Amino acid sequence: MSVLAAGLGPCRARLAGYSRVVEAPRAGEAQRSLGSPELTAQGLREVGYLPSERIASVVYLGRQLAKPVLVEGPAGTGKTELAKSVALMTGMRMIRLQCYEGLDEAKALYEWDYKKQLLRIQAGQAAGATGATGAGAADWAGLESDIFSEEFLLSRPLLAAIRSPEPVVLLIDEVDRLEVETEALLLEVLSDYQVSIPELGTVTATQTPLVFLTSNNSRDLSEALKRRCLYLYIDYPSVEREQEIVRSRVPGIGARLAAQVSGLVRSLRDIDLKKRPSVAETIDLARTLFLLGAEEVTPELAADTLHVLLKYQSDIEKAAKELAPGLPA
């Protein structure tokens, strides 16, 4: 243990320098709204996202330590929404990379615009045919360095985020859908904010992007990826927070109805269901009841609107039986 403590001394010394680099001046807006966990929370609240204290702290840390944030949690708890809200709050542009099985370099990082390259070669040939022939070798060298220049490079999301002159929010959505092998594509971007292109060299970010990765935990991500990220697990919200979310998302809803809806959803989540209701579905239910003009949830109304929350017939029957034993399913 003492060895460990001693070993950390130099690290801390290095870190002091590290944080200074990060604190270099950046866009005024981002500076203000990501200045402290409280400001982050307040900023997020202003754009309609109600963060828990943990969420606000981790977003703040992501900025301060210049580290990507890996967000995990059940479906429909606001993982993608968080990244969108941060973009909205800071006024940064959001670049989104939707992951899927079979995503490759050409779609995630960059691609050479080979049609344009062909045109350039043909144009060169045409010019050569009319003008004097000669100095072919020199021509070719010039042409080669020309067609492998930035002009012919098509930026895909990751490179676009790195090359962007203004700071951006990069959202890498559903990263668990990538195959393990493809995951490695992300590592260079995530740890050093740079992309190596063999023909061009290394493109390094001038502005550190805010990176969010989301995952539904359908498989374990590799240690290498996790190590590079801050980890944030967004679980179903507490009943109080969910109530607040409902009230902010369904303006005009009565306090009692909001309380009942969130209480109902919380009770449903405790039952052993195939798919537990998400926050998005809670909001749907609240909106439905609000539009129906309900003042409060009666058992009959609950039984009639359960299908908004639950998407399996067996779940609906079970929930109806659990909640009000006397009622017909």
Add this chain to the structure above:
Amino acid sequence: MTAPRDATLAAFVAELRTIGLPVTVSENVDAMAAVLAMPVTDRAALKSALAATLVKNSDHYGAFDLVFDIFFGGGGPGPGAPAGPAAQAGPDAPAGRGAPGGLAGGGAGVLTALGDDDLADLLLRAVAAGDQLLIRAIVAEAVTRYAGMEPGRPVAGTYYLHRTVSRLDLARLLRRLLASAEAGAEAPGAPGPAGPAGASALDRRLTADEYARRVDAIRAEVEAEIRRRLVADRGIEAVAGTLRRPLPEDVEFLNASPQQLTALRQAVQVLGRKMAARLARKRRHHRRSALDFRRTIRRSLSTGGVPVDLVFRKPHPAKPEIMLIADISSSVAAFARFTLQLAYAIRSEFSRVRCFVFVDGIEEVTTVFESAPDMATITRHINSGTGAVRLDGHSDYGMVLESFWDQWGPQVRKRTSVIILGDGRNNYHTSRSWVLKAIRQQARHLYWLNPEPARFWDTGDSIISEYARHCDKMVECRNLRQLRQFVEDLD
């Protein structure tokens, strides 16, 4: 609370590693940077910073929270609670019986003067109103009064917890709460979490859920309070050592409590999905099919009749079939529960899974799985006397294997994977391992998962190596980590 010193953080990380959390050096460095970067270092901020950098798996939060509470005091009712009382309780919590409760300032004096019944009444009111600070003060008083803690004893505090909770009588508290909620509903205006008036069956249900949760929170609070006092008494590291609990993936199936098994449910579902995915991937990458003569000739027309591109028949999408044969005898009871969970998870991904259970007879339970809405129904069905128990309820692998072969043997086909789950303790009956040999010849794979530690194999009445000879793989499967490894290695 000021920023903790390096030494404390280093010890904290060391303890996490001892439990088995994979904390790398770079994560450790990140944790330091994160703590320094937080502008205000109160307990909640410290916890957020450490959790974000050190824990990369939501299953590990439980272990992390426990260690954090031991090292940094508190264990509050929630992240939003003020850290004041926690900080007070850390250093000057009383170590033994009769010492005054050093909590909640002047209020503690009033509490000590109360009788037991008055204390219970006060707790009732505090819970109904949801007053966290008051609940904490009462819990502290209750621990002082009922736990009978003796300083210096190297215990984990479960006995103290039991004594305090049984004297507080939480079950009675819950009943009284519900009764008062009923009464309050008839006389509108009384406080209740779901709001007053208009009490329907639904409202009652919601109120009951809310109160049950609050009462559970009291139990957790008592536990945290006892932990705080243990730490004050014996020091952080000693307590951390006694309270060390295995991570969810290291919990042994054979000794797992029902709560632990329920906690594993999520992970098991992921594993089931993964298993399905593994077999599906195999399906797609299969490239060993016959030549498609007609299409090869057709394509050769474009190359002047020379068959340059050979076309192969598209592989039939092989539909893998799984037969799961599970021992549910008492020697592997906890494991059996887990097995059923796994079977249930795989079933929801895979339609072609057939499940069998056995003790000394064997029964197919696939249809039960199909019709039952959840695990509880399945367990109930299986417990309510089935064909699995034929004679005395002592497992007889030989008999079971032979009757499986007689009844379902012809249905084991080339694409069937047979997975047997059991400890191979045969109660000195004959092994009849020729059945396994026959199954292996017919089936695609024959795997055996054994929940017993490998060092106990072939001791006593275990004849596992005799069966192992005929299996493609015989793996020790004591915990989730090993099961995950097995799924990972599936080809």
